Amino acid sequence: MNRFKEMASNALAQHVAELEPTAIMDMLETPPENHLGDYAFPCFRLAKARRKAPQKIAAEIAEAIVTPDMFEKVVNEGGYVNFYFDRKRLAEEIIRQVMTDGSKFGGSSIGAGKVICIDYSAPNIAKPFHVGHLRSTVIGNALYKIYAHLGYTCIGINHLGDWGTQFGKVIVAYRNWGNEQAIKDQPIQSLLDLYVKFHEETEKNPSLEDEARNWFTRMEKGDEEALSLWKWFSSETIKELEKIYALLGVKFDYYTGESFYNDKMEPVLQELSDKNLLQNSQGAKLIDLEDYGMPPCLVQKSDGSTLYATRDITAAIYRKNTFDFYKCLYLTDYSQKLHFAQWFKVIELMGYEWAGDLLHLPFGRVTHEGKRIQTRKGTVVLLEDVLKGAIDRVSEIIDEKNPLLENKEEIAVMVGVGAVIFNDLSNNRIKDISFSWDTAFSFEGETGPYVQYTHARAGSVLRKAAVDESMDPAGFNGTYLSDDISYQVIRKLEQYDDVIMDACYKNEPSILTRHIIDLAQAFNRFYHDHPVLTAEKEQRKARLMLVASVKQALEVGLTLLGIQAPEKM
């Protein structure tokens, strides 16, 4: 909750008795133009009840209202009551806040004592990690950090796709055509090759399918040979996945994949049966959802084995019992919407009141040059290749623009990887992304490197200023920051806490991504127009404070998005 907005809202509440204070707060908006003030309250809705023209109401409120603390004046423009900040005081207050909060800037403790489970990334073992998997991973990671910033306790879970018939296939393929060393060297690629080989051979010899199902059944029954092969495939794959996660800077609290629930599903099936939810249909078991306009939710195949939904239901119950979550978030692409709607409904029908705390957060799909990415076809774009390409391109740019930079390789990784993550987090979750090699490595304009560059540049000014000069957050005069250009920067800082709250509330990291672009833009404008180092003493001090604040705020924003903020680049 932004406290300045709250001040304006409280002042209004005295004169708008017909509305709840929270409603007034929600109605407060930021005017489109600078000269219209900083917060505005539209009076049109009051007109009918009060039998007066909105302009008149606005004028009366503006006349009667006590100008709240931190504000300079309250006037009306048309049907709006417009609040104007006391720019000097706001600048001093905001900068003091940023400097004292440091890495906690924009955070809060509203989530204290509440647990958020976040289920993200969840790649399939033995399948390549391509650009499509990036989304779940980076959005989940960003939400993790945003929630944590607001005081929530987060549990990051990588629900690996490590169970199912496909492992029977891989086992059969490995036993027929596999090579131990190849899997150790390149686990994911080798396992994928085996998977593809299996499908080729099946065309000639359909009995392989039965053999594969048989091997999966052996897995489910605890057969030692089957399980040791499966375990080995898994651990080799996870080792390789962890390299990618390390590069992305993503961590999980648990790697509890689908296999983890193998021995936990039977009681759940029993529970469903006890609650009279289970129906038999053509040998399979399902929960009928016709009353809710959905196809039935299948939880057991006619051969007795379980399904995706069974494991998700089991996992949700397990997580509730283990972590007692406040919310449990699932990050997958939107093609799984129905699946989640179905099993959420099953949880509800089981009588669990926390069914409403399960949240599916769907996101758009990644296409390659407009075409669907398919593992079996050649259209796959490996994440590793994208990251490597970005890093290489950044290295070239560094050699060109800043050849004397220390730790070039390290910085190139920060910037290259940052660019890829930032790009993924800059649009609304639900939008599809069209990946293109041509545009993927452009680092100008609204990009991660732009924000990182702005951060590095701010750092550069501070270094040159010789930091020994007093950076006392109270020891400067905000009057020097009340011009329009400086003030635009202050406002972006002032809105910061609201933006983070909003991003959290909507589970939409792009709101934060957009805001740090805006902040960087406002700052770069300031930077061009206002010399810092050569400014007169008091002014220099005030501007240095602003530079330091922006640097801090950008670092916080980038960190919350899972992106590093290098000092130099």
Next chain:
RNA sequence: GCGCUCAUAGCUCAGCUGGAUAGAGUGCUUGACUACGAAUCAAGAGGUCGCAGGUUCGAAUCCUGCUGGGCGCACCA
């Protein structure tokens, strides 16, 4: 067929859950490095907010219909 979802500048997208003259980036045209980092900044051109109705003081935003794209619809995950 039914359901979900998307449609805003040439391209990629914002638009704060109904508010003031619809904004950025990119691309194009042009200007700014002997002031703190030009991965930057400034200026210009660029719009029937898919189409048609409706709701009201007011609609890109909400409702209905249509068109077009994407996704989904019981033994895959």
